[in-house]
Amino acid sequence: MNTYARLPVTFSHGEGCRLTDINGKTYLDALSGIAVNTLGHNHPALVKAIAEQAGRMLHVSNLYGIREQEQLADRLCALSGMSEVFFCNSGCEANEAAIKLARFYGHQQGIDSPVIIVMEKAFHGRTLATLSATGNRKAQAGFEPLVSGFVRVPYNDLAAIRAVAEHNKNIVAVMLEMVQGEGGINIATNEFQGGLRQLCDEKGWLLMCDEVQCGMARTGTWFGFQHAGILPDVMSLAKGLGSGVPIGACLTSGRAAGLFKPGNHGSTFGGNPLACTAALTTLATIEADALMARAVVAGAAIREGLAAALVGNKGIVDIRGKGLMIGIELDRPCGELVARALDAGLLINVTAEKVVRLLPALVITDAEIKELVERLSTLIRDFLSA
Numbered sequence: 260m261n262t263y264a265r266l267p268v269t270f271s272h273g274e275g276c277r278l279t280d281i282n283g284k285t286y287l288d289a290l291s292g293i294a295v296n297t298l299g300h301n302h303p304a305l306v307k308a309i310a311e312q313a314g315r316m317l318h319v320s321n322l323y324g325i326r327e328q329e330q331l332a333d334r335l336c337a338l339s340g341m342s343e344v345f346f347c348n349s350g351c352e353a354n355e356a357a358i359k360l361a362r363f364y365g366h367q368q369g370i371d372s373p374v375i376i377v378m379e380k381a382f383h384g385r386t387l388a389t390l391s392a393t394g395n396r397k398a399q400a401g402f403e404p405l406v407s408g409f410v411r412v413p414y415n416d417l418a419a420i421r422a423v424a425e426h427n428k429n430i431v432a433v434m435l436e437m438v439q440g441e442g443g444i445n446i447a448t449n450e451f452q453g454g455l456r457q458l459c460d461e462k463g464w465l466l467m468c469d470e471v472q473c474g475m476a477r478t479g480t481w482f483g484f485q486h487a488g489i490l491p492d493v494m495s496l497a498k499g500l501g502s503g504v505p506i507g508a509c510l511t512s513g514r515a516a517g518l519f520k521p522g523n524h525g526s527t528f529g530g531n532p533l534a535c536t537a538a539l540t541t542l543a544t545i546e547a548d549a550l551m552a553r554a555v556v557a558g559a560a561i562r563e564g565l566a567a568a569l570v571g572n573k574g575i576v577d578i579r580g581k582g583l584m585i586g587i588e589l590d591r592p593c594g595e596l597v598a599r600a601l602d603a604g605l606l607i608n609v610t611a612e613k614v615v616r617l618l619p620a621l622v623i624t625d626a627e628i629k630e631l632v633e634r635l636s637t638l639i640r641d642f643l644s645a
């Protein structure tokens with residue numbers, strides 16, 4: 260189906276942050292499949308682990324014990340401080356699990372019509388419930404009736420959430436991204452996150468962090484909420500978790516743990532041995548190669564490099580980000596930069612109409628950073644002066 264406005268390029272293979280198309284032209288990949296290829300392309304450790312796992316066993320049902328899944332759950336819980344994991348295959352599925360969990364939790368508290376607070380400009384996925392939670396009217400248009408049970412508030416506005424709580428007794432949870440990706444690289448302040456944690460404790464709500472894009476070491480900590488020193492009740496992961504092999508996860512702790520019993524939720528493919536091996540290898544490689552620290556250093560180098568190269572250009576509204584989640588906001592719609600960059604051998608993305616978004620692999624080298632800064636700043640300068 261015609262669900263994507265595809266760019267006129269088809270790739271045949273990749274290496275690190277480089278992709279080569281079927282005509283032999285190479286590109287610097289600053290998007291990583293939208294924050295998916297955590298370890299870049301063709302990472303030897305990942306290729307080896309996947310090949311070996313494929314030679315042992317690809318899939319068995321969740322009706323049986325799955326050792327790779329148990330190991331991955333243990334690792335994710337140890338790294339996050341969460342206590343349970345449900346595995347699925349994508350971000351929207353991880354959020355669907357979170358939404359079902361919040362409703363289930365509400366019903367157990369005697370709330371028959373549970374409501375989840377969500378943010379303006381949020382992106383949580385394209386299934387009906389996650390689309391309803393998403394704060395983008397364009398994406399929702401034509402798919403009404405949307406799923407009920409969501410109220411929307413401005414991002415980073417604790418007072419707005421308190422105000423909603425005043426007149427709505429059915430609230431059971433707050434769901435948000437710690438850094439909004441599709442919404443334009445908007446960062447939840449540590450004060451907001453801390454205040455939310457406190458408010459959720461006060462009210463008995465679940466704090467649900469959608470870490471599908473900002474998780475997996477991309478912002479310089481394993482998960483985005485760790486910058487604020489808080490622990491959510493629910494966390495969703497996907498995108499970078501398997502470095503390109505599809506896998507999602509919904510983790511719980513505290514009052515959200517222990518809610519689901521056999522029969523309440525499930526997934527045929529979720530957490531199969533191949534996907535879990537890819538995720539275990541991704542985690543191990545991030546750790547072995549100190550890629551969290553690398554995300555901090557590389558992200559700062561890119562932001563500072565762009566700021567220096569673009570200084571004095573009036574069309575630049577803001578250059579912001581956390582680690583390797585970077586947004587360059589312009590004063591005008593700049594979608595056409597994507598095709599211009601492609602021509603110049605650079606893969607970038609534009610989101611929220613005016614924000615150039617960079618999500619390079621955590622293995623990006625210093626030379627690639629230099630090249631990215633030079634090429635992108637030239638493209639932006641030319642675009643702004645045209």
Ligand SMILES: *Cc1c(COP(=O)(O)O)cnc(C)c1O
Nearest residue numbers: 349350351382383384440471472
């Ligand atoms: C991409 C994304 C999703 C949806 O993930 P899919 O795997 O495409 O379903 C959900 N939440 C956030 C924050 C995302 O960036």
